[in-house]
Each structure stands twice: as structure tokens, then as C-alpha cells.
Amino acid sequence: MSNxxxxxxxxxxxxxxxxxxxxxxxxxxGYNPITGYTALWNGIFGDLYTIGETLRQITPYxxxxxxxxxxxxxxxxxxxxxxxxxxxxxxxxYVGIAVELPKIIHLPLAILAAAAAGALxxxxxxxxxxxxxxxxxxxxxxMNYIALHVTNALIKTVSGGGDRTEKxxxxxxxxxxxxxxxxxxxxxxxxxxxxxxMVGVMWIIxxxxxxxxxxxxxxxxxxxxKYAGMNVNRNIILAMVISGAxxxxxxxxxxxxxxxxxxxxGGFTGIGFDGIAVALLGMNTPLGVIFGATLFGSLxxxxxxxxxxxxxxxxxxxxxIAVIIFFVASGYIIRLLLLRAANKKKEAK
Numbered sequence: 489m490s491n492x493x494x495x496x497x498x499x500x501x502x503x504x505x506x507x508x509x510x511x512x513x514x515x516x517x518g519y520n521p522i523t524g525y526t527a528l529w530n531g532i533f534g535d536l537y538t539i540g541e542t543l544r545q546i547t548p549y550x551x552x553x554x555x556x557x558x559x560x561x562x563x564x565x566x567x568x569x570x571x572x573x574x575x576x577x578x579x580x581x582y583v584g585i586a587v588e589l590p591k592i593i594h595l596p597l598a599i600l601a602a603a604a605a606g607a608l609x610x611x612x613x614x615x616x617x618x619x620x621x622x623x624x625x626x627x628x629x630x631m632n633y634i635a636l637h638v639t640n641a642l643i644k645t646v647s648g649g650g651d652r653t654e655k656x657x658x659x660x661x662x663x664x665x666x667x668x669x670x671x672x673x674x675x676x677x678x679x680x681x682x683x684x685x686m687v688g689v690m691w692i693i694x695x696x697x698x699x700x701x702x703x704x705x706x707x708x709x710x711x712x713x714k715y716a717g718m719n720v721n722r723n724i725i726l727a728m729v730i731s732g733a734x735x736x737x738x739x740x741x742x743x744x745x746x747x748x749x750x751x752x753x754g755g756f757t758g759i760g761f762d763g764i765a766v767a768l769l770g771m772n773t774p775l776g777v778i779f780g781a782t783l784f785g786s787l788x789x790x791x792x793x794x795x796x797x798x799x800x801x802x803x804x805x806x807x808x809i810a811v812i813i814f815f816v817a818s819g820y821i822i823r824l825l826l827l828r829a830a831n832k833k834k835e836a837k
Contacts, residue, residue, distance in 0.1 A: 497826060498819045505822075506812030513808055514800065523798045524808070531793025532786045538793075540671025543680055544746060546785030548573070550683040551738035552763025553770060553777035554690050555606075555731045559624075560772045561694060562727035563707030568613060568628025569735040570760025571635030572606035574753070576736025578639040579605035580743035581750035582646065584656025594659040599682070599740050606736020607729045609635060614728030618721035624728070632756065640752045652751035662745035677745035684778075686734060691774040693730070703727050735760060762788075769817055787812060 511521035532542050552569050559566035580602035589597070613627035647653050662677040670676075694700035705713045706723045714720045738759060743750055766784050770776025787809045794805045 498823045499816065501822050501826075502816045502819045503812065506815035509815065510808035510811045513811065514804065517800075517804050519798065519800045519804065524794055524800050524805075527794045527797035527800070528787075528790045530797060531790035534793070535672065536670070537672040537674045538789075540667065540674025540676035542786050542789045543671075544674060544676045545789040546781050547677075547680045547683045547745070548738040548741045548759050549762060549766050549781035549785045550777060551686060551734050551741065552759050553766030553781050554686055554774065555734035555738065555760075556763045556767035557770065557772040557774070557777055558690055558694075558734060559727055559731040560767060561707050562703040562723065563710070564614075564617070564724065564727055564731070565625050566610070566613075566628055566728065566731045566735075567625055567764070568609065568631050568760075569731070569738075569763045570756050570758075571628070571632035572609040572732040572735035573739040573742075573757065573760045574632075574635045574639050575609050576602035576606040576739030577743045578642060578739070578750050579736070580660075580740040581653055581656060581748075582642075584660035584744060584748075585646075585654050588657045589659060591659040594657065595662070595744070598656070598660040598744055599737065602736040602740035602743065603733040604736070606732040606734070606739065608732070610728040610730075610732020610735070611725065614725040617728070618724040632760075636753060636756065639750070643750060643752050653749050655748045656744060660744055661748055662741070663748070675746055677741075679741040679745040682737065683741065686737060687774045687778060690734070694774075699723075699726070735763075738763075765813065765817070769813070783816060784813065 507525065511525070514521040514524050531538060533539060552573060555569045555572065556566055580598045583598040583601040584594075588594070609631060612631060613622075613624045616622040616627050617624045643653060644650065662679045662682075664676065664678045667676040667678070667680075668674065692700075694704065702713070702718050702723050703726070705716070705718060706720055706727075710720050713723075742757075742759075762784060766777060766780040769780035769783065770778070791805045791809050794800045795802050
């Protein structure tokens with residue numbers, strides 16, 4: 489069996505197995521899986537509006553997945569994408585309401601503010617990891633909570649004690665009349681193009697620059713990289729800074745595109761944590777992140793239609809979606825079984 493055939497069969501079998509097990513779970517729970525999956529399909533592709541909203545949901549997942557994947561390629565586990573996204577969300581919204589400038593200046597400034605805020609939030613764990621060997625997992629987890637509560641306090645200050653800021657000026661908005669008219673007035677915005685552009689940026693950095701080569705080398709082996717004359721500490725910090733910038737941009741998508749404001753949060757958005765799964769599903773590659781984000785974003789948004797259309801409780805829906813993602817993530821096992829079956833067939837001949 490050729491690698492091309494295997495690469496096609498593995499994800500196909502994974503999705504089919506996930507759907508079958510999900511159907512069994514719905515049957516055991518007393519619900520019709522055909523009705524459930526029809527509702528899921530309609531929630532993703534039902535009409536132009538749902539397609540637009542699905543693409544809008546995918547957008548921050550792409551950037552969150554890139555943030556996690558970039559750190560992974562440098563041998564780092566950035567669990568702080570959630571916090572970096574939150575501070576990026578606040579920074580973008582603050583610049584969006586603080587001043588009113590021509591769009592050609594205001595929008596890039598708000599986007600850069602989000603990237604800078606996320607980069608700063610990534611710099612701290614990177615510095616602690618490089619200089620004092622403090623594990624980045626511990627630091628990034630704790631900084632998620634700092635980001636959540638600090639931004640909540642700042643929102644109250646900016647809004648005069650309220651729970652949300654004013655809407656940003658239109659000069660800082662990513663909203664697109666073209667996309668809205670194309671998708672029956674969904675919230676799809678130009679952020680999708682930015683997210684796809686960042687996929688290209690990550691690929692260029694990792695595959696076409698000396699920095700990317702060094703980052704990957706450090707990810708493979710710190711000691712060998714140091715022996716080869718690379719500045720390991722600098723590369724660790726840079727990896728976390730760039731990863732944080734991607735996460736900050738994910739926050740900008742929500743601040744400048746989807747909501748156009750920032751509000752106090754009682755808990756995490758979940759996008760940053762889901763970015764870990766997106767990166768792993770995408771094998772930590774830029775192109776793979778697009779497919780991982782597409783699957784994750786589509787299932788997450790489409791699942792919202794299952795309780796209303798198919799009357800399936802949200803708890804069962806979450807289990808079904810988790811099972812589908814689990815089987816897709818277990819593609820390595822399926823690949824191994826296919827290779828063993830192919831080898832046995834050769835031996836039989």
C-alpha cells in the first residue's frame with residue numbers, strides 16, 4: 489500500500505469510526521443518530537449563513553493552533569495560549585476604542601497591539617525557561633489566570649465599572665460587507681485572510697529562514713544545538729514570543745471581528761486550550777493546523793445545532809464530538825494497523 493493511499497485512508501477511517509461510535513452512543517442514550525448527524529451537518533453547511541459562521545469559528549482556532557504548534561516545533565509546550573489570547577483580545581479592543589484614526593493606520597495598529605500583548609505574555613515564560621530553567625508548562629498555566637483576572641480588572645477600569653467596553657470604532661474593525669453579503673449577513677470577517685496569511689508566515693519562518701532552522705534544532709536537542717554554536721536561550725525566548733504573538737492575533741480576531749468589544753469573563757474562552765488539540769491533530773505543521781482547525785471549528789459550531797434541531801442534550805453532543813476528535817487524533821494507531829495488514833498480505837503471497 490502506497491503512502492499516498494495510506495494518507496487518504498487514515499483520516500477517512502478515523503472519521504468514519506468516530507461517527508459510528510458516536511452513533512452508538514446516541515442510540516444507547518435513546519436518540520436517533522441519523523437525526524443527530526443531520527442536525528450537525530445542517531449546523532455546519534445548512535445554508536450560507538451557517539457556512540459563514542463556521543468559517544468565522546475556524547479563524548481563531550487556526551491562530552491558536554499555530555501558536556501551540558510553533559512552540560512545539562521548538563521543543564516547548566505553550567499551555568499559555570489561552571492567556572495570551574485574552575491579553576491580545578483586550579489590547580486590540582482597547583486600541584480600537586481609545587483613539588479614532590484613519591482605517592489604514594487604526595486597524596493595523598490594533599492588530600499589532602494584540603500581537604505585542606500576546607508576545608509579551610509569551611516572553612515571560614520564555615525568559616524564565618531560558619535563564620532559570622523554570623518549566624514553561626507551570627509558568628504558562630499560572631499566567632493564564634493572571635491574564636484572566638488582570639484583563640477583567642482593566643475592563644472595569646476602562647468601562648467605568650461596567651462588564652464590557654464600548655464597541656470599537658469602525659476604523660479598527662475587521663468586519664467585511666463583502667463577506668457578510670456573501671454569507672447572508674454572518675459574522676465572517678477579514679480575519680480569516682489574516683489567519684491564512686499567518687499560516688504562510690509560520691511556514692516561511694520554519695522552512696526558509698536560519699531562525700527556523702535553529703528553532704527546530706533546539707527543539708530536537710538543546711545540547712547538540714549549543715555545541716553547534718547556536719544561542720539556545722535566545723531561541724527559546726524567541727519561540728515563546730512568536731508563539732505568543734500568534735495567540736494574541738487570535739484574540740484580535742474576536743475583538744476586532746466577531747464581537748468588536750471585550751467583556752469581563754467568568755472563565756476561559758477555551759479557544760487557547762482547544763488550540764493544543766488543533767496543533768496535535770495537524771501534526772504541528774502549518775498546513776496540518778488548517779485541517780485541524782477546520783475539523784475542530786466545524787464540529788464545535790455545528791454541534792450547537794444538535795440540541796435545538798435534534799433535541800439531543802448538550803452533554804451527549806459533547807461526548808459525541810469528543811469521540812469523533814479522539815478517533816481522528818488516534819490516526820497513528822489506524823496507520824499502524826493498516827501497515828501491519830499490508831505486510832501480512834505481502835507475506836501471504
